[in-house]
Amino acid sequence: MSDTQTLALPRNPPGDLAIWFFIFAELLAFGIFFLAYAFARAKNVELFNQSQLLLNRESGMVNTLVLITSSYFVVRAVAAIREGFSQVCARWLLGAIGLGGVFVAVKLAEFHAKFAAGISLHTNTFYMFYLSLTIFHFMHVLMGMVILGFVAVKARRGGYSADSHTGVETGASYWHMVDLVWLILFPLVYVIR
Amino acid sequence: MQYQSQAVAKPYFIAAIGLFVGQILFGLIMGYQYVVGDFLFPALPFNVARMVHTNLLIVWLLFGFMGAAYYMIPEESETELVSPGLAKLMFWIFLIAGALTIVGYLAVPYATLAKMTGNDILPTMGREFLEQPLITKAGIVVVALAFLFNITLTVLKGRKTSVSLVLLLGLWGLAVFFLFSFYNPANLVVDKYYWWWVVHLWVEGVWELILGALLAFVLIKVTGVDREVIEKWLYIIIAMTLITGIIGTGHHYYWIGTPEYWQWFGSVFSALEPIPFFMMTVFAFNMVNRRRREHPNKAATLWALGTGVMAFLGAGVWGFLHTLAPVNYYTHGTQITAAHGHMAFYGAYVLVVLTIISYAMPILRGRAANSERAQVMEMWAFWLMTVAMVFITLFLTAAGILQVWLQRATDTPLPFMAVQEKIALFYWLREATGVVFLIGLIVYVLSFFAKGETKAA
Amino acid sequence: MFFFLLFLALTFDTQGVLPKRDHRENITDAVVRGKHIWERNDCIGCHTLLGEGAYFAPELGNVYKRRGPDFIKAWIKGQPTGVPGRRQMPQFHLTDQELDDLVAFFKWTSEINTSNWPPNIEG
Numbered sequence: 001m002s003d004t005q006t007l008a009l010p011r012n013p014p015g016d017l018a019i020w021f022f023i024f025a026e027l028l029a030f031g032i033f034f035l036a037y038a039f040a041r042a043k044n045v046e047l048f049n050q051s052q053l054l055l056n057r058e059s060g061m062v063n064t065l066v067l068i069t070s071s072y073f074v075v076r077a078v079a080a081i082r083e084g085f086s087q088v089c090a091r092w093l094l095g096a097i098g099l100g101g102v103f104v105a106v107k108l109a110e111f112h113a114k115f116a117a118g119i120s121l122h123t124n125t126f127y128m129f130y131l132s133l134t135i136f137h138f139m140h141v142l143m144g145m146v147i148l149g150f151v152a153v154k155a156r157r158g159g160y161s162a163d164s165h166t167g168v169e170t171g172a173s174y175w176h177m178v179d180l181v182w183l184i185l186f187p188l189v190y191v192i193r
Numbered sequence: 194m195q196y197q198s199q200a201v202a203k204p205y206f207i208a209a210i211g212l213f214v215g216q217i218l219f220g221l222i223m224g225y226q227y228v229v230g231d232f233l234f235p236a237l238p239f240n241v242a243r244m245v246h247t248n249l250l251i252v253w254l255l256f257g258f259m260g261a262a263y264y265m266i267p268e269e270s271e272t273e274l275v276s277p278g279l280a281k282l283m284f285w286i287f288l289i290a291g292a293l294t295i296v297g298y299l300a301v302p303y304a305t306l307a308k309m310t311g312n313d314i315l316p317t318m319g320r321e322f323l324e325q326p327l328i329t330k331a332g333i334v335v336v337a338l339a340f341l342f343n344i345t346l347t348v349l350k351g352r353k354t355s356v357s358l359v360l361l362l363g364l365w366g367l368a369v370f371f372l373f374s375f376y377n378p379a380n381l382v383v384d385k386y387y388w389w390w391v392v393h394l395w396v397e398g399v400w401e402l403i404l405g406a407l408l409a410f411v412l413i414k415v416t417g418v419d420r421e422v423i424e425k426w427l428y429i430i431i432a433m434t435l436i437t438g439i440i441g442t443g444h445h446y447y448w449i450g451t452p453e454y455w456q457w458f459g460s461v462f463s464a465l466e467p468i469p470f471f472m473m474t475v476f477a478f479n480m481v482n483r484r485r486r487e488h489p490n491k492a493a494t495l496w497a498l499g500t501g502v503m504a505f506l507g508a509g510v511w512g513f514l515h516t517l518a519p520v521n522y523y524t525h526g527t528q529i530t531a532a533h534g535h536m537a538f539y540g541a542y543v544l545v546v547l548t549i550i551s552y553a554m555p556i557l558r559g560r561a562a563n564s565e566r567a568q569v570m571e572m573w574a575f576w577l578m579t580v581a582m583v584f585i586t587l588f589l590t591a592a593g594i595l596q597v598w599l600q601r602a603t604d605t606p607l608p609f610m611a612v613q614e615k616i617a618l619f620y621w622l623r624e625a626t627g628v629v630f631l632i633g634l635i636v637y638v639l640s641f642f643a644k645g646e647t648k649a650a
Numbered sequence: 651m652f653f654f655l656l657f658l659a660l661t662f663d664t665q666g667v668l669p670k671r672d673h674r675e676n677i678t679d680a681v682v683r684g685k686h687i688w689e690r691n692d693c694i695g696c697h698t699l700l701g702e703g704a705y706f707a708p709e710l711g712n713v714y715k716r717r718g719p720d721f722i723k724a725w726i727k728g729q730p731t732g733v734p735g736r737r738q739m740p741q742f743h744l745t746d747q748e749l750d751d752l753v754a755f756f757k758w759t760s761e762i763n764t765s766n767w768p769p770n771i772e773g
Contacts, residue, residue: 021429025436025468032461040457121454121663128454136656143652227706230737235730238740239706240695304742307690319689321703377689379682381759382672385702386664439653440660448767449700450672452664456765523769526701526709606772609708610737 014078015170023177026140030181033136034188037129044125049193051126059110060190063103064182070099071179074148074172077155084162086155093152093168096175100145107138130189137181144178147171194556196267198274203557204284205260206550210638212253212291213543217631219246224624228617237299244298244324250538251322252291257546258367258403259287259340262360264553265410266344270351276343283339290332294325316377320388323374330374337368355424356413359431360406366399382450389445396537397438397466397508404545405430405473408500411552412477415494417485426476433469441466444516448525456518463516467509470541477501490555490562492571496548499579503540511536511586523601528616529593536586539578547637554641564645571640577633584626592619671763683748684755691742698773700764706737709773714753714760716771722756723749 013020041048077092114131121128151171154160160168194200223242226232233242267274274280297306303319310326312318317327325333341364348357373390409427413420443459446452477498488494511533515524524530551571555563562568599612607615668674688694693710694703700711713722726749730738744752 018425018429022432025433025465028468029436029461029465032464036457036461122452122667128457132454132458135659139652139656223706226737229735231732231735234738235740238696239737240692240704243695243704243706244692302740303692303695304690312690316686316689319692319694321694324692324695379677379685380672380674381685381699382668382762385700386661435651436653439657442657443660446664448764449702450668450762450764452667452671453765455660455664458660522767525767526698526703526705528705531705600772601769606770608772613737 013173015173016166019170019173023173026177027181030133030136030184033129033133034184037133037188040125040129047124048126051124051130052190052193055130055190056110056113057190059106060186063106064186066099066103066106067179067182070096070103071176073099074175078165078168078172081155081160081165081168082162086158086160089160089168090152090156093148093155093171097145097148097152100141100148103141104138104145107134107141111135133185133189137178137185140178140181144171144175147174194559196273198277198280199264199267199553200557201274201277201280201284202260202264202553204281205256205263206554206557208284208288209253209256209260209546209550212249212256214634214638215295216246216249216253217627217634219243219249221624221627221631224620224627227620228624241298241303244303245295247322248298248324249295252287254542254546256287257550258364258407261403261407261546261549261553262340262344262364264549264557265360265407266347266357267351269354269357269410270348272347272351274343275346275350279339279343283336283343286332287336290329290336294329297326298324315375317375320377320384322392323388333371334368337371341365341368354420355427356406356409359402359409359427363399363402363404363406366402367395370394370399385449386446386451389442393442393445394439396542397441398435400542401434401438401469402431404500404504404541405434407545407549408473408477408497411493411497411548412480414552415488415490415497416480416483417488418480418483422483423480426472426480430469430472430476433465433472437462437465437468444518444521447518447521460517464513466516467505467513470505470509474501474505488562490552490568492563492568492575493548493552495572495575496544496551499575500540500544500548503536503544503579503582505540506583507533507536507538507540507586511590523597524593527593527596527601528589529597532586532589532593535589536582539582555647560647562647563640564643564647566645567640567643570636570643574633574637574640577636578630579633581626581630581633585623585630588619588623588626592616592623595619673758673761673763676758676761678754678758680751680754681758684751684753684758687744687748687752688755696739699759700762701767707739709768710756710759711762711764712760712768712771712773714756716773719753719757722753726752 073092073096077089077096080088080092111134119127119131121131148171151167154167219242222233222237223239223246226234226239226242263274263280297310301309303324306326307313307318310318310328312327315327317330318324323330344364345361348361370391373387376387378384378387405427409423412418413423439462440458441463443455444463446455446459478501481494481498515521515529515533555561563571595616596612599607599615600609688699693699696704696707698705698709698711701709717725726739726742726744729741732738
């Protein structure tokens with residue numbers, strides 16, 4: 001049974017179909033937000049460039065690496081469950097959640113520094129976007145961690161198997177989406193000038 | 194009819210249709226006042242007619258929602274309603290309170306009504322759509338609580354389905370957000386900010402959940418498609434609704450004194466608001482195409498498909514038309530807003546209530562579907578009203594574009610009244626199509642009395 | 651849910667900065683009374699205020715700047731005009747005190763920072 005399934009052509013989207021509607025919607029929301037950013041920037045390049053210099057690119061870079069690594073962990077988790085190794089899967093997932101925690105900690109430190117410097121949504125348009133986009137994404141990271149948490153607990157209890165692990169794929173898809181958004185957000189807001 | 198207690202829905206549906214007729218008559222009076230300004234003045238000033246027009250709309254839709262819930266919930270929960278008696282009692286309380294309120298609007302000047310009903314104790318009146326006297330507002334809360342109590346307990350004791358859960362969530366949300374109508378701070382900006390929590394979070398939030406549940410229920414019944422399939426669609430649609438609709442409230446926070454970042458938030462999220470409506474259209478057509486049986490009630494299917502299409506056009510397309518802040522800067526508070534309001538309310542809420550009535554009413558009257566002749570009349574009514582509404586919307590849009598052009602987006606703006614006179618032609622056209630709408634409505638009402646052979650339920 | 655939290659967070663932030671935009675320190679007792687007069691005569695049933703209301707009669711958010719206090723009072727007193735076929739505004743029998751309060755409300759409203767809306771004085 002499992003042989004025929006692995007040998008068959010890749011099934012269309014892994015995980016629950018509903019999550020793909022979500023992912024599509026989320027990407028659309030972020031996409032439009034990014035477009036709006038580009039639009040606002042075009043009208044005020046000076047301001048955006050100047051404000052951008054004050055961002056902490058090191059912490060952004062660290063977080064990029066952290067998220068990419070976490071995505072790799074999630075890939076390993078899915079690979080493990082496809083072989084039927086529940087405990088291995090759970091451990092990779094916990095690793096990914098841990099890295100999510102690192103991201104959150106770094107981000108919080110960054111927010112703290114910004115707020116301490118008196119920066120708010122009203123400082124200027126650039127900061128409005130910077131804070132909105134990063135906080136919006138930050139909440140998605142938290143959400144992703146919760147989802148992965150549920151999946152990890154279920155995996156640890158042996159709730160998935162090589163044949164039936166839609167839940168793992170669903171959670172993984174969501175996490176990759178969160179990672180993908182950051183991979184666009186980071187260069188766009190922190191780097192590109 | 195599978196459960197006896199479903200019968201309580203009938204008076205709710207009848208009242209809904211009756212009040213709908215009243216709403217349209219007042220709409221025609223207002224449309225006429227737009228061109229012949231002193232028509233019926235001072236007996237019926239425009240503001241009173243408008244109050245009656247909009248309040249009747251809200252009340253009859255609420256009657257429709259409640260009737261729908263009383264009809265659907267026993268069937269979904271596979272159990273009798275907890276208290277049919279309470280449902281009947283609440284019907285009469287709501288109807289009498291509503292009628293008294295309307296009589297109050299018409300009989301005495303609004304300021305007198307405010308004084309008589311104790312508006313000085315807690316001033317909540319005189320805000321758009323929330324004009325009801327304090328006691329009426331309190332009455333609405335009482336009726337809503339008794340209704341929710343009845344419905345919720347029924348769901349709890351019976352089978353729990355996605356349709357009934359979504360419906361419950363929508364109805365509870367409706368009641369909770371209505372509480373903001375009691376909050377009326379002296380600061381106009383704050384007042385407006387939370388006023389939208391009733392108005393926007395109703396029509397672009399929780400009401401959409403009700404809409405989704407009603408549509409899903411009727412589609413399950415008339416198409417025979419698997420419940421699982423329809424429920425999955427329903428979940429995705431309501432998730433999209435909440436994702437876009439809640440922060441989409443921001444599109445009302447552009448020019449009322451709120452911070453400028455709302456122009457970004459409002460534009461981004463409300464630009465996505467057409468998506469759930471588009472999905473609803475696709476959903477409705479998809480389910481009907483995949484139908485597993487031919488339900489004898491063809492009219493109900495037509496109303497359901499119409500809901501999908503018209504909700505998408507009215508709420509989705511016409512909403513998107515002026516939702517982006519730079520556009521809205523010019524169109525805010527013009528006839529464009531009126532055009533959108535008319536088609537969105539008709540497409541989304543009027544049609545969905547008529548859909549459920551069309552499906553449920555024959556069954557409540559002891560047959561699976563109405564006679565061929567009655568159904569043909571109903572379909573005629575659908576097309577007359579829908580086409581009329583499309584034209585009303587188009588004429589108002591044309592009027593709105595001209596208004597923006599002459600009064601807003603120009604170096605030599607004309608005063609409001611001068612502009613109104615220049616666009617009077619479109620108001621005449623609107624009024625004429627309004628008459629067509631009324632004819633459609635009359636045909637609709639007559640369809641209930643059409644004779645002919647029917648099959649037993 | 652999550653979007654509702656975000657909405658609440660934005661609401662909280664908005665509440666924080668509103669005082670700078672609505673100049674609430676200028677809300678005198680007269681302004682408060684004026685708002686009640688505005689409400690209990692259902693002015694919103696014909697007019698718009700900051701673009702919200704009915705579209706039958708002119709925008710009044712900036713009427714103070716467009717017409718000035720004396721014109722507003724004289725206009726309200728002089729209603730209805732009785733011009734045949736023209737849109738009519740009822741006579742509300744406001745006292746001089748009430749007219750002053752209403753004007754105070756219009757004055758305060760016209761000073762709200764509305765991000766430069768309406769586009770011009772005609773509203």
